[in-house]
Amino acid sequence: MSDTILRMQDITKTFPGVKALQDVNLSVRRGEIHAICGENGAGKSTLMKVLSGVYPHGSYDGEITFEGEECRFSGIRDSEHRGIVIIHQELALAPQLSIAENIFLGNEQATRGLIDWNRTNHAAAQLLERVGLRENPVTPILELGVGKQQLVEIAKALSKQVRLLILDEPTAALNDEDSAHLLGLLRGLRDQGITCVIISHKLNEVMAIADRVTILRDGRTISTLDLATDQVTEDKIISGMVGRDLDHRYPPHESQVGSEVLRIEDWTVHSPTQHGRVVVSNANLTLRRGEIVGLAGLMGAGRTELAMSVFGRSYGTGISGRIIKDGKEIHLRSVRDAIDHGIAYATEDRKRYGLNLIEDIKRNISAAALGKLAKRGWVDENEEFKTAGAFRQSMNIKAPSVLSVTGKLSGGNQQKVVLSKWIFTNPDVLILDEPTRGIDVGAKYEIYTIINRLADEGKAVLVISSELPELLGICDRIYTLSAGRITGEMPRAEATQEALMTLMTKGTE
Known part of the structure; x- marks a missing residue:
């Protein structure tokens, strides 16, 4: 049997006025984890939609060969029937339905025209065990976190006798622990003979898990690299993605720090859903004009809650403390008050809260x-x-x-x-919550340049990020947050990842 399970040759896909793919070639070996990397708009997701039948045969040029046979999929059901299953970045689960109902949605376990619920739940339990979930199959999806929902999607794929599993940015919304579990699961699937194609911007994860990497740029195939033989580095992948070497991932910048513009004193916030729980406790921080300040903390430390509560009390109850702007105490009772006082907040979830799509x-x-x-x-x-x-x-x-x-x-x-x-x-103060989440290295560089420009215009910028190298690369000072408390403040010259992590995991009295 051939070593190659999938071959896509000379794939060209055109939208009105835009050539999204041009003569793209992709070859995937049986039983490997094959990563596809490229900047936003490079054509990665479009290529996978062509493969899975989202864009049917006839809407593109080129040829797809799977397991030695030419494929002409007219829809996603055709590709799934052949064992090709795609999990999109935006999870396609019905939140009100149970885990079992979601796993077998459209593939119901029926006997004589009626759903056999015992059989459905038993089969779902077996699939959940394969992906490392211990939840009861009758649990509604809405009660699960994003990490567990991602695992349900994989269980759903396994129920369809998947032979080629495609994952589009599977760890984009996951914390480090959930990401590590998911990558471990993909290694296990590879050992079971399931081939995986993964689209990811997280190059450290690509380096850790992939056997080979195909790089796309501007809708064209640039190269395919074998991590075992080609001496692949993150910089080599980046160079292929952006078409140039990035000697510095962060643009050089010398801040001209001015006077204090915002001071937060003894800021305390309670959870709106868990009575009595303190989410932010006696936080104190300052921002100066022309300065980029970082806020580091592990998931659940209270970073977003702190930012949103300051931004017109858009999160939390029982809020106490003082906000002083330009030397005068201000009272922000609504988002409109915050905007009127020159404070802006760019949310971490741009698709749900930041934009009208x-x-x-x-x-x-x-x-x-x-x-x-x-x-x-x-x-x-x-x-x-x-x-x-x-x-x-x-x-x-x-x-x-x-x-x-x-x-x-x-x-x-x-x-x-x-x-x-x-x-x-x-605004005088701009709070940016995970401003580069889910975007590629080239676009990140542009965002960093914009942040520097805002600081040069005299604005104070507070950057919340889960990526410590990012904070070390662009910030003048960094605060650390642990369990709702500010545990430290370090200038960039003294900060290291190890020092920040020590403060981020510091216990509270």
Whole structure:
């Protein structure tokens, strides 16, 4: 039997005005973990949608051969029937249904036309055991965290007798522990003879798990590297992805730090859902004009809760403490109060809370400051066009026009729209929560450049990030948070990953 399980030859896919893929070639060996890397918009997800039948035969040019036979899939059911299953970055689970119901949705375990629930739940339990989940199969999906939902998706794939499993950014929304468990599971599937194709921006994970890596750039195949023989490094992958060497992953920057603009004193926040639980306890921090300040902490440390509670009490109850801006105490009772006082917050979940994905770029950029565009109570659409066009140019948002639907942009360009929206409010303080999550190294570099530019304009920028190298690369000072308490503050010159992690895991009295 051939060593090659999948071959895609000369795949070309065109959308109106855009050639997403051009003569792409991909060869995957049986029983390997094959990574696909590339910048946002490089064509990775499009290629996998061609393979899985989301884009049916006839809508693209080229040839797909799976297990020695040419495939012409007219839909996703055709590819699943052959054992090709794709798990998209946006999980396709029904939250109100049980684990078992989700696993066998569309593939019900029926006897004489009726669902056999004993058989369904028993089969689901066996599949859950294979992926390392101990949950009861009748548990509703909405009661599971994202990490466990990802495992349910894999169990669902296993129920379809999967031979080629495709995972699109499987760890993008997972913490380190869940990511490690998922990668271990993929190794186990490989040992069982299941071939995996994984799309990921996390190059450290690619280096840890992949057997080979195919790099795409601008819809074309650049190279396929064998991690066992080609002396592959992260820098080599990055060079292929962006078309140039990134001698520095973080742009050089010398901050001109000015006067204090914001001080938070004795800030305490209680959970809105768990009565009596303190989420943030007596936090104190300061921000200065022209300064980039980092906030580091493990999952659950209270970073986002601190930021959202400061931003017009958009999170929490029983909030106490003081916010002092430009030497005067201010009271922020709503998001509108925060915006009016020159404070902006870019959420970590841009798709759910940061953007209206079915609206165009223009409307998203103007959304937080419509008053600046109003004339006699009506939005001046000409001004709205001009404003959005200026941001599209200055932020290098890659889209045909400001009328492009935001949901169709790549992750990096969506993030630039989020930043544009908040920069348009002209804030003195900009809080960025995981500003580079889910975007590639090239787009990250652009975001870092934008952050530096904002600091040079005299704004104070607070960056929350789970990536310690990122904070060390762009920040002037870094605070650490553990179990809701500020446990330390370090200037960049003294900070190391080890020192920060020590403070991030520091116990509280």
